Amino acid sequence: MGRGDLSDAEWARLEPHLPKSRGRGGRWKNHRTVINGIFFRQRTGVPWRDLPTRFGKWKTVHDRHRRWSADGTWEKVLRAVQADADAEGRIDWSVMSVDSTVCRAHQHAAGARNRSARVPGRRRRPARHRSDEAIGRSRGGLTTKIHLASEGGCRPLAILITPGQWGDAPQLIPVLERIRIPRLAGGHPRTRPDHLCGDKAYSSRQNRRYLRRRQIRHTIPERRDQRDNRRRRGSRGGRPTGFDRARYARRNEVERTINALKGFRAVATRYDKRSYVFHGTVTLAAIRLWLR
Known part of the structure; x- marks a missing residue:
């Protein structure tokens, strides 16, 4: 086992949830070797062609990651691993936090061709994925945000x-x-926590109305302009929002989660052209955190 490879305990948690067949009677081979290659690229951020030969052909590793990102296999595996953790009581539902982080997009991540573009002599086909490929421009250049x-x-x-x-x-x-x-x-999947924490960026009437409708208690500080506007309207402005300082202190948990995700170089800097492939890269990083 090389540095960063799946341990026997991690592989035992992951293997039951991996697909056995790839359609038309074919079966996947060398799951552990290929996934270790994907993790190596994810941890180091090297180009796919520079993968060490101990992981096999680089194209096999790349194609399996791309295919499982496109068909939702990584998301299914993530939910299965989360379900195992929930059954073992390893999920803390008492307080959940939300946040976002910006990742710099490498220049090689730009320039993906729009699949829905008009091709002379052919019918226009609907785009399978986002036309903007989840890449935006800011003062820092090309960026992608992970919520x-x-x-x-x-x-x-x-x-x-x-x-x-x-x-x-x-x-x-x-x-x-x-x-x-x-x-x-058995039963309905769990979809809500006991309590939700977020910073001022999530303070809006729509969000608070949604959380009340779903009966999710929350601690989101009110922005100053919203507070001034509420006071200006008097009794029509409604009641002030509640704020639990002790629960809000636990918002550092989502920031620590972001730091753990960005420990993978292929997450901290986006190298993938297609948005669905980068989403698969981040999802795989989340799977690795759940396996630990």
Whole structure:
């Protein structure tokens, strides 16, 4: 076993959830070797062609990661690993935190061709993925933003990829809608925590209305302009928002989760052209955190 490879205990947790067949009677081979190669590239950020030969052909490793990112296999594996952790009581639902982080996009990540573009002599086909490929422009250059929800054990529950200039508040609801932890004993998947924490960027009427409708208690500080506007309206402005300072102190858990994700160089800097491949890269990093 090389440095950074899956240990026997981690492989025992991961292997039951991997697909056995690839369709048309074919079966996947060398899962552990290929996945170790994917983890090596994820940890070091090297180009796919520079993978060490001990992982086999670099194209086999790259193609399996790309294919499982496209068909949602990595997301299914993540939910299965989370379900195992929930059944063992290793998920802290008492306080969940939301936050986002900006990742610099390498110049090789730009320039993906729009699949829905008009080709002379051919019918226009609908795009399978985002036309902007979740790459935005800011003063720092090309950026991608990762929005995530983290449980109390500093592991991600849900992940969303957007362009770097997109705001945080509009993405709160989409992130929470992605939380679906299956129950191995049967029943509806768990989709909400006992309490939610977020910074001022998530303070909006729409978000608070959504959280109240879903009966999710939350601690989100009110922005100064919102507080001044509420006071200016008097009794029509409504009641002041509650704030639990002790619970809000636990918001550092999502920041520690982000630091753990960015420990993987291929997450801290985006090298993938396609948004769905980068989403698979971040999802695989989350799987590794759950396996530890």
